[in-house]
Amino acid sequence: MLIIPTKTFFNLAMKKQERIIAAAVDEFSQRRFEEAKLSNIIKASIIPRGSFYQYFQNKKDLYLYVFKIIKSKKLEYLKDLLTNEQEIPFLDLFKLLYAQGIKFSIDHPEYVEIFRLFISGKGQLYRELMGDGLKLTHQHYVTYIEIDKEKGFIRPEIDSNILANLVINLTTNIAIEEFSSEEINYDELLKKIDSLINIFKKGVE
């Protein structure tokens, strides 16, 4: 999955590179990959069609590059948590991850939109890029959950797989549904998350 914009692309003036990427982000956040129009990107970044093909092999190449940028930006938000050095209980760790995810959404709504379109596509690209990524995350979570069970933080009857699924589903779906469109207040969001996590912790009854 090597992503190679041409050497030519990197030789370009920074402003030009940025203009192209910005145009691509704009287009890809409005239309999923298959429907996104290179013509729009070209128009918006004011480069001739021919030039584009000197920077990237094709539309997909550009998409992958944009995706790579997004991925690394998101990682910056999560990297401290992902190691879980302090062995935080699973649900608390999840709360933090969730909160960081939301922070990311607020800072970069277009990126989130691209990701949302990507996720919901479930097309060939999805399988290509995500591969077993989600399965790994799932396994990861299951491990944390099992550890929590041993420590007595989580009841042993709970099905680890189902809980992990639930939680993954939350991050990929609810976060977006709930928080992307309307005007957003970070502190209020944190309260919502608390509320949500509490449902999981104590149950509703």
Add this chain to the structure above:
Amino acid sequence: MLIIPTKTFFNLAMKKQERIIAAAVDEFSQRRFEEAKLSNIIKASIIPRGSFYQYFQNKKDLYLYVFKIIKSKKLEYLKDLLTNEQEIPFLDLFKLLYAQGIKFSIDHPEYVEIFRLFISGKGQLYRELMGDGLKLTHQHYVTYIEIDKEKGFIRPEIDSNILANLVINLTTNIAIEEFSSEEINYDELLKKIDSLINIFKKGVE
């Protein structure tokens, strides 16, 4: 949102009508509306291009008709529950709805696939067809939850909106993720649902 295949369509021999719908279901379950190709449907149902436009105004018309069929079939599975005459507690009602939803998924995987593509599209069509449908469901659920709170089935501190969201998210997403691809055992599924509902009821701690 009137859907009108032509009178001509209904005059057609039943077999022919079914052939066309089957081809449409097949195509629309593989590609979302925008990407679905009329050419494929025409090829698969072995009718000339010109004929198609005597049965339906256009691609969208056909899609709407297919969608209408799916909707009514799904309603058959849920109709007894939706009235909630016996005033079943919310989470138990939800369990039943969920189970019926899964039964539907098993019986009509192609329909589910069409619906999944539709949901994930979030395009213009989505807004047109769903309108405030989901918001109504949400409000519906919130009402049930509040009733349960009064009855003491649900703790009053629980945020009704968040719980309703969570539950809606489950029906539209997890059911599909979890249960569509692999070989399926209905009884085992029911156990899984129980397990899931129990997380909500009792919490994980």
Add this chain to the structure above:
DNA sequence: ACCTCCTATGACGACCTTGTCACTTATAGA
């Protein structure tokens, strides 16, 4: 046999997309 109404048919126009290619311009070093 004729006339009317409904259905069948596929070539075609209009449109749009991606990627190519032959050609031009600019830059930088000798």
Add this chain to the structure above:
DNA sequence: TCTATAAGTGACAAGGTCGTCATAGGAGGT
């Protein structure tokens, strides 16, 4: 100033889409 290398350029081919239209076919009534 000359030359080599890099970047700029847009018309165009190839391929695909949807929806139309002019014409053909068939069934039934008079």
